[in-house]
Amino acid sequence: MSRHQHIINHLFAFFEHCSENSTSKLLVNKHFKTITTEDSSWPNFIFDVQLNNNSIPEITETISNRPQLNHIILDEKQLEENEDLLTQYGFIPLAEWACLEFDNSTTLKQNHNNLTIKTTSPKDLKDWIGVASSGFKALSLELFKNLLSSKNTTLYSGYHQNKLIATALLFKHNNTAGIYHVVTHPNYRNKGFGAEIFSFCEQEALKNKADRVIAQSTQEGLNTWIDTGMKQYGNFYLLCWNKPKQ
Amino acid sequence: MNRTQVLQEITQLLNEVLERNDVTLDENTTAKDVDGWDSLNHAIFIGEIQQHFKIKFSLREVIGLKKVGNICDLVIERLAND
Numbered sequence: 001m002s003r004h005q006h007i008i009n010h011l012f013a014f015f016e017h018c019s020e021n022s023t024s025k026l027l028v029n030k031h032f033k034t035i036t037t038e039d040s041s042w043p044n045f046i047f048d049v050q051l052n053n054n055s056i057p058e059i060t061e062t063i064s065n066r067p068q069l070n071h072i073i074l075d076e077k078q079l080e081e082n083e084d085l086l087t088q089y090g091f092i093p094l095a096e097w098a099c100l101e102f103d104n105s106t107t108l109k110q111n112h113n114n115l116t117i118k119t120t121s122p123k124d125l126k127d128w129i130g131v132a133s134s135g136f137k138a139l140s141l142e143l144f145k146n147l148l149s150s151k152n153t154t155l156y157s158g159y160h161q162n163k164l165i166a167t168a169l170l171f172k173h174n175n176t177a178g179i180y181h182v183v184t185h186p187n188y189r190n191k192g193f194g195a196e197i198f199s200f201c202e203q204e205a206l207k208n209k210a211d212r213v214i215a216q217s218t219q220e221g222l223n224t225w226i227d228t229g230m231k232q233y234g235n236f237y238l239l240c241w242n243k244p245k246q
Numbered sequence: 247m248n249r250t251q252v253l254q255e256i257t258q259l260l261n262e263v264l265e266r267n268d269v270t271l272d273e274n275t276t277a278k279d280v281d282g283w284d285s286l287n288h289a290i291f292i293g294e295i296q297q298h299f300k301i302k303f304s305l306r307e308v309i310g311l312k313k314v315g316n317i318c319d320l321v322i323e324r325l326a327n328d
Contacts (some may be wrong), residue, residue, distance in 0.1 A: 092289040093309045240289040
């Protein structure tokens with residue numbers, strides 16, 4: 001399996017793990033798999049899509065029946081090879097994400113020591129959710145409450161002058177640690193806090209004997225993570241489909 | 247069609263997609279700046295733009311549409327080439 005595919009699979013494993021204790025179910029179709037959940041704060045992504053003339057009507061039908069299930073994840077090759085088909089059916093790409101893996105040949109950078117980073121406690125979870133939601137959509141407190149007691153997941157809070165201003169989450173699956181939900185409070189961005197909590201997660205993952213440390217990033221954040229020792233292995237794409245007007 | 251006209255027409259299209267009449271756009275507006283401009287409405291909006299101007303965007307071009315100014319650039323370029 002390519003590094004790139006391994007990184008995408010880890011993302012799916014993370015979603016699967018998050019959904020275990022919520023009102024969700026895993027749907028495996030011969031053409032794709034997806035986790036559907038009634039929690040509208042949680043993204044419903046379709047993974048492992050086998051794109052062809054037979055599968056696309058099934059995918060669009062599935063999306064039609066579940067209004068919140070409207071994103072599919074494709075890799076670069078799938079996007080390039082199926083451009084005509086995707087355009088014909090009205091899929092619109094929304095975002096390009098980079099697949100990242102820590103380069104073991106690099107030396108970990110030292111923390112800048114501007115943040116005090118702690119494992120998130122149940123009493124701090126509400127503040128953690130508040131900051132993490134500023135980078136994505138509003139996240140569910142209930143869903144993340146379950147993650148606090150998970151042995152595979154650790155939530156980290158970064159404090160600056162005693163205020164929680166940065167979040168991160170480390171998820172270990174099959175000896176690969178993934179860094180997720182790295183978000184800095186909007187008032188404290190562009191000051192290196194995100195890189196600091198990200199580097200901390202890299203160190204924690206290596207300390208806990210992860211063989212590989214991976215992450216995904218938008219194009220905007222890419223250089224920051226590369227500076228912490230990550231290396232890019234291709235991209236993946238988030239596409240949206242909407243039922244055409246009759 | 248000049249840039250101001252393109253901006254006016256895409257502003258009108260976004261208002262229709264969001265079922266509003268109070269959205270104003272400028273070159274630097276992004277989806278995050280407008281309530282209701284979520285991923286689903288973005289998909290509808292991009293589809294409406296292509297239909298309205300009778301133009302087609304490639305998938306790669308759509309990925310590059312980060313702000314309203316990028317949409318204006320692409321519409322103007324496509325209208326000029328078609």
